Amino acid sequence: MHYIIVTIIRNLVLLVAAAGLFTSCVDLKAVNTYAESSQKSFLAENVPAYGYAAYVYDSAYIFGVGRFLKYYDADSAQAIGFDTIIAKEYSLLAAYFNALAKLSGSSETIHADTLTGALAAGTYGSFTITTTEAGVATELGVAAKFLLTAGIRDKDIKNNLSKNWPAVKGLLDTLALHHSNLQLKIANLQSNLELRSDTLARSASTAAERWSVVYDYKEKIRELSAVIHKYEIKRTMIANILKGYQKLLDDDSHWKSKDLKDKIGRLVAEINYLSNSSKN
């Protein structure tokens, strides 16, 4: 009996010592807070509400000409496809960072179903997903699945971060580029709206006609400016997430240095702020 109690105590001491040894090797708090804030940035509620479909609807009448209303109709079928692609990119990134958060200590439940139906290469109207892009997305999906399953037994987070860096960077770069393209197209909408309103107001024959042009111009310009501002915020957020990942990779203190924690802390605060500001 005495022997059994001693053995149990010895095993408990060894277990605590092993746990202490593990936690003293690496400090996962920085990774965990970074992964959690990044994951929240890519949740469905953060997918831009004003996407390609809204752009096509607006561009049909801001760029369109003709005597009848039918000349200002828009076919949004392709654009809805583009928006679906963007939503999938958000979903994949959220799933990956969610898995990373779980691996580094979060206890929240993970929904792996967001990983199904990853991007497929092909041409979606004027929007092309290259095999490289599709490959990167697939790699990220595989990486997230790995972290959720086998990854839980493989606590070598640094190795996982390093292995997944090309896929994460590839998808974040692509997403930032898609956002930049649409943001610039919306700025072009603004320029054309201003051009048309300026010339229409000048040639208006009555004050009432002119006021109508001015009112519509002011309302739409304000709406488009707010959308552009949100895209600017999203691109800064993505750049910060990339910066955070790079800092974790470059660190050689097992994430224990105060300097790294401070830098990641500042980035996380900024990512959270930007993520909340860009919500729909």
Place this chain on the structure above:
Amino acid sequence: MTTQENAQFANSLGALYQGIAQQMGTFLHANIDTMTQAQINTLADDQGRVLSFSNTFLTLSDNIAFAGSDACFAAITQATAEINADIKKIDNINKWITVAAGVITMGAAVVSGNLGGVGTGLASFITALKS
């Protein structure tokens, strides 16, 4: 160039043309009360074309398929800073019309893959910018 670099290049061209169109609009907006109808029509038509090129480049960027970008990348990169610095200083309609013609020539050359035309367009509007 990799496909990502091609897409980025098309995006930067779209941004360049967007910036030029915006400056044309700012000029028109500020001076519309003193311009003749003919001048307004000319500048408005030119701005419409520049906007159209910008949209074309941005769509190309989403397409990630852009032929011949290596060759014109260097020339346009060199010119971009110069354009951005000088475009805000254009203060008369005639200079705008000359600059717009060069910008449109360059855009058409890039879209059609006529790389010789890129240099011609660049030279004419950089001369106008500096005059």
